[in-house]
Amino acid sequence: xxxxxxxxxxxxxxxxxxxxxxxxxxxxxxxxxxxxxxxxxxxxxxxxxxxxxxxxxxxxxxxxxxxxxxxxxxxxxxxxxxxxxxxxxxxxxxxxxxxxxxxxxxxxxxxxxxxxxxxxxxxxxxxxxxxxxxxxxxxxxxxxxxxxxxxxxxxxxxxxxxxxxxxxxxxxxxxxxxxxxxxxxxxxxxxxxxxxxxxxxxxxxxxxxxxxxxxxxxxxxxxxxxxxxxxxxxxxxxxxx
Amino acid sequence: xxxxxxxxxxxxxxxxxxxxxxxxxxxxxxxxxxxxxxxxxxxxxxxxxxxxxxxxxxxxxxxxxxxxxxxxxxxxxxxxxxxxxxxxxxxxxxxxxxxxxxxxxxxxxxxxxxxxxxxxxxxxxxxxxxxxxxxxxxxxxxxxxxxxxxxxxxxxxxxxxxxx
Numbered sequence: 001x002x003x004x005x006x007x008x009x010x011x012x013x014x015x016x017x018x019x020x021x022x023x024x025x026x027x028x029x030x031x032x033x034x035x036x037x038x039x040x041x042x043x044x045x046x047x048x049x050x051x052x053x054x055x056x057x058x059x060x061x062x063x064x065x066x067x068x069x070x071x072x073x074x075x076x077x078x079x080x081x082x083x084x085x086x087x088x089x090x091x092x093x094x095x096x097x098x099x100x101x102x103x104x105x106x107x108x109x110x111x112x113x114x115x116x117x118x119x120x121x122x123x124x125x126x127x128x129x130x131x132x133x134x135x136x137x138x139x140x141x142x143x144x145x146x147x148x149x150x151x152x153x154x155x156x157x158x159x160x161x162x163x164x165x166x167x168x169x170x171x172x173x174x175x176x177x178x179x180x181x182x183x184x185x186x187x188x189x190x191x192x193x194x195x196x197x198x199x200x201x202x203x204x205x206x207x208x209x210x211x212x213x214x215x216x217x218x219x220x221x222x223x224x225x226x227x228x229x230x231x232x233x234x235x236x237x238x239x240x241x
Numbered sequence: 242x243x244x245x246x247x248x249x250x251x252x253x254x255x256x257x258x259x260x261x262x263x264x265x266x267x268x269x270x271x272x273x274x275x276x277x278x279x280x281x282x283x284x285x286x287x288x289x290x291x292x293x294x295x296x297x298x299x300x301x302x303x304x305x306x307x308x309x310x311x312x313x314x315x316x317x318x319x320x321x322x323x324x325x326x327x328x329x330x331x332x333x334x335x336x337x338x339x340x341x342x343x344x345x346x347x348x349x350x351x352x353x354x355x356x357x358x359x360x361x362x363x364x365x366x367x368x369x370x371x372x373x374x375x376x377x378x379x380x381x382x383x384x385x386x387x388x389x390x391x392x393x394x395x396x397x398x399x400x401x402x403x404x405x
Contacts, residue, residue, distance in 0.1 A: 005390060007386075008390075009386055010390075015371040015386060044396060045364075045365045048346065048361070048365035048366050049365060049368065051347060053257060053261055054257075054261040056256055056257050057274060060256070060278075061253070061256060063278060064277075064278065067281065067282055067285075068249070069245070071286065
């Protein structure tokens with residue numbers, strides 16, 4: 001057998017098949033250079049194995065534990081999802097009381113209800129006291145509302161679900177004019193009232209008595225008329241003995 | 242035992258030897274720490290796919306080498322494109338410091354091209370079998386033997402041809 005230094009390495013590492021091993025052993029008996037190589041590699045192995053182990057940097061173990069904790073699914077929920085949800089809740093909470101947001105919600109709902117081929121009222125009546133009574137069943141106090149606003153007449157009402165609240169929605173309709181009167185639960189950050197233009201509609205947020213109302217129409221004049229009527233009736237009620 | 246506790250109990254005891262190998266691969270503490278962190282992160286994520294009772298040490302080393310290879314690929318420097326200079330590694334032949342601890346040996350090891358050093362470290366420092374090394378480095382057994390052989394031959398040259 002001729003010299004094959006790679007196989008000598010395999011021999012030192014006990015990685016040769018049995019028959020090769022025997023043949024190499026025979027070769028080593030006769031070959032000085034290969035024997036020397038085997039001797040060197042065996043000694044080298046011993047020295048390398050005995051190299052002083054390296055110290056782990058003091059912070060590494062801690063960093064690994066921290067890293068592990070931050071990748072656990074539960075920790076992920078705790079560290080990322082929950083704060084995100086909390087932040088979202090906070091934003092919604094903040095938006096809920098922001099007049100521009102509420103105005104936009106009301107304008108959108110007004111357009112959506114009157115935009116249908118058939119008005120989606122749940123109760124049909126032109127009698128303000130009947131409408132008020134319908135809402136009162138659920139414990140919602142609706143302020144005294146007028147029967148007509150200019151050419152528009154009260155025709156019905158329903159509850160509408162907005163993004164963040166459920167509101168009473170009263171419909172007035174007349175020649176070329178539709179008006180919405182909303183009674184809103186919850187609060188809105190405003191002093192006195194809030195006027196806005198949203199989605200091409202005129203929106204007024206007002207406090208009438210202790211109740212928060214919103215008036216929406218594409219006709220600014222109609223909005224003003226309804227607003228005046230509302231404050232008048234409230235003033236009249238307040239003035240009553 | 243939670244998954245986290247199981248991983249800690251099984252994988253963390255190998256930190257010292259993994260770090261040692263990472264250090265010998267990267268030749269500096271900072272890169273070695275990064276390498277080990279990334280290795281443990283990947284191992285932890287893949288821990289569900291690890292068969293309990295099988296060789297976790299070899300598994301961790303396989304990940305270590307994969308992380309290292311990926312890092313090389315990202316930086317477009319392949320650890321495998323190594324030219325073997327005939328004049329041998331650029332390490333001064335050792336004086337007679339061999340008897341005083343492994344400093345010269347460690348330096349000679351450091352001077353080896355990556356592919357040979359990694360094979361020698363896995364075999365001689367970490368005592369893996371050829372079969373395990375083949376799996377860790379994702380190369381055939383014959384390649385493992387040839388790399389170890391050349392690595393040791395280069396070390397012999399670096400050590401001035403003397404017995405270690």
